[in-house]
Amino acid sequence: MKILLTKWSAIAKDSINRAAIVAKFLCLLHVTNTYIFSPTLVYGPSMLPTLNLTGDVLLSEYVSHRLGKVGPGDVVLVQSPENPRKMITKRVVGMEGEVVSFLVDPGHSDRSRTVVVPKGHVWIQGDNIYASNDSRNFGPIPYGLIQGKVLCRVWPLDGFGSL
Amino acid sequence: MRTTSFIWDVCKSSFTFGLIGLTISDRFASVVHVRGLSMSPTFNPPNNSSLGLLTVNGPSTDDHVMVEKRCLTDYKFSHGDVIVFSSPRNYKEKQIKRITGLAGDWISVPFSYDAVRIPEGHCWVEGDNPTDSLDSRSFGPIPLGLIRGRVTHILWPPQRVQKIDRKLPRSGLTF
Numbered sequence: 001m002k003i004l005l006t007k008w009s010a011i012a013k014d015s016i017n018r019a020a021i022v023a024k025f026l027c028l029l030h031v032t033n034t035y036i037f038s039p040t041l042v043y044g045p046s047m048l049p050t051l052n053l054t055g056d057v058l059l060s061e062y063v064s065h066r067l068g069k070v071g072p073g074d075v076v077l078v079q080s081p082e083n084p085r086k087m088i089t090k091r092v093v094g095m096e097g098e099v100v101s102f103l104v105d106p107g108h109s110d111r112s113r114t115v116v117v118p119k120g121h122v123w124i125q126g127d128n129i130y131a132s133n134d135s136r137n138f139g140p141i142p143y144g145l146i147q148g149k150v151l152c153r154v155w156p157l158d159g160f161g162s163l
Numbered sequence: 164m165r166t167t168s169f170i171w172d173v174c175k176s177s178f179t180f181g182l183i184g185l186t187i188s189d190r191f192a193s194v195v196h197v198r199g200l201s202m203s204p205t206f207n208p209p210n211n212s213s214l215g216l217l218t219v220n221g222p223s224t225d226d227h228v229m230v231e232k233r234c235l236t237d238y239k240f241s242h243g244d245v246i247v248f249s250s251p252r253n254y255k256e257k258q259i260k261r262i263t264g265l266a267g268d269w270i271s272v273p274f275s276y277d278a279v280r281i282p283e284g285h286c287w288v289e290g291d292n293p294t295d296s297l298d299s300r301s302f303g304p305i306p307l308g309l310i311r312g313r314v315t316h317i318l319w320p321p322q323r324v325q326k327i328d329r330k331l332p333r334s335g336l337t338f
Binding site for chain 1: 248
């Protein structure tokens with residue numbers, strides 16, 4: 001009876017140790033993917049010709065936006081203001097206080113509008129202005145919606161390198 | 164030799180505990196210190212032991228609340244939820260307010276005949292203490308993506324430990 005108990009306790013201890021290792025690894029994965037960098041798959045026509053239509057794997061880092069180091073010209077990952085569960089990839093065109101001019105309906109008219117970006121907000125636009133739902137439609141977005149900055153493209157391999 | 168391995172062990176365990184603590188506070192729940200009077204009397208109620216008209220609300224009476232993060236997986240909020248969100252004017256500040264309107268609701272702007280419709284993916288937040296609260300009446304509806312968690316319980320001071328209920332908004336402001 002005693003031998004059975006010691007055998008069961010040894011198995012239990014061993015399985016707890018292994019579960020602890022898996023839990024620690026998952027925590028490390030979460031912290032790296034949220035606070036340091038991670039690969040991201042993006043697709044869609046709004047950033048042509050910089051990003052492909054069918055999908056690119058990009059390396060994005062999550063340090064700059066927490067330090068406030070995101071500036072105009074950066075490609076960023078943001079949470080869509082229309083659907084918080086959707087992540088979109090766009091380029092930052094203007095920071096708070098800057099004046100942004102844009103074509104209201106490119107391809108159909110020459111009308112343009114000029115807007116001042118309010119405090120705490122950024123103006124994002126897709127590189128493909130003909131097929132992009134961005135700040136020209138939903139207005140400037142709060143800086144707090146920015147989730148990360150794109151560093152370089154990882155896949156497909158012939159496009160490897162910075163954008 | 165033994166002290167270096169001891170120090171190394173201490174570093175390893177503190178690093179592990181840091182990782183686990185960070186993951187739990189990001190994905191499950193964390194504790195937040197409530198400052199300011201914009202949510203009085205729900206949080207930081209006025210202190211009645213005072214000299215006449217002067218009320219002292221020092222650090223000894225500030226509430227600490229538990230904020231749950233499971234709601235951030237599907238962003239399903241209801242009217243009356245108390246939420247923590249990044250301020251749209253300054254991403255470094257976090258504010259605590261109550262949701263009084265969700266996407267599709269119409270909010271009447273005070274002192275005007277206008278009505279504002281809350282767009283998709285946004286919500287309207289107001290503090291329980293309308294005289295001392297900087298909320299959606301100043302900066303408009305906020306995107307749900309700014310929300311960082313939902314307040315469920317008050318954890319400190321011990322005599323104020325309680326569950327936070329969903330209070331419906333005052334009638335006359337939404338229709």
